[in-house]
Amino acid sequence: MYERKIIPNLNCGLDLIGEVLYGKWKIRLLWFINQGYKRPSELQRKIPDASRRVLNIQLKELEEHELVERKIYPVIPPKVEYSLTEFGHTLIPVIATLGQWADEHEEHLREVIIKQLVSFDSANISN
């Protein structure tokens, strides 16, 4: 496990959000769990770009932050199901707002992101 060397600031609300939501896949995990994809293997199939390992790690952090709950069924092969806690549920409208904004501006977003990626590439070629 990685040991943090810098103690995080927890002064303002945005610091706190950073601690619980700053992870490449966390918002997606919450979103898909809310949609009913509860088992780790389902979530991994929904998010194929993430490695299995990092999904496990981020799910564990979400659990430690009490946003999700993990139920283990004592069967073979093992079965695990995640679900949102009450606290986790309060985040859903917030994530929905984020998603809605992205959907509304999807084209423009894609455009500016690609433009920036390309300008970066050409800057590198010219050197």
Place this chain on the structure above:
Amino acid sequence: MYERKIIPNLNCGLDLIGEVLYGKWKIRLLWFINQGYKRPSELQRKIPDASRRVLNIQLKELEEHELVERKIYPVIPPKVEYSLTEFGHTLIPVIATLGQWADEHEEHLREVIIKQLVSFDSANISN
């Protein structure tokens, strides 16, 4: 400048949000610029935990993503002012929603974050 080695996915809305908003200080920068703190030095005073360097870098990215505009006044000492673009403005309600959620759950957030930090520490001591 750092050269990306992995091309990002831009499939869904959450991917796109990640590209423009995934940076430790970006949401704060947008927020403070919206509140009228326009000059780099003002922003640096508002966000003392960030290094000057990284604020410059993230402001530049926000500019490239057309969320903010940068006006340079040709005076000595130099004067620069950032402002939200129309596109950037559309993000403000979204950020407000995030901030509101964090404020409403500030105590609980602080609690679970600290609990996790402490459990991590003790796990390390016992080894």
Place this chain on the structure above:
DNA sequence: GCAATAGGGGAAAAACTTATCCCTATATGA
């Protein structure tokens, strides 16, 4: 015996982000 299934973790490497330090330039004020 062996593969498949399902969930998970350790170790190390790679990728990426952020911090630190030092440099540019000019005018103002002590």
Place this chain on the structure above:
DNA sequence: TCATATAGGGATAAGTTTTTCCCCTATTGC
């Protein structure tokens, strides 16, 4: 003359996250 303010960039170091690879559990079915 020298520090201060103002904005910024390059190089490098440090920190953090994510990926990759390999390992483990236990049963079922071939």
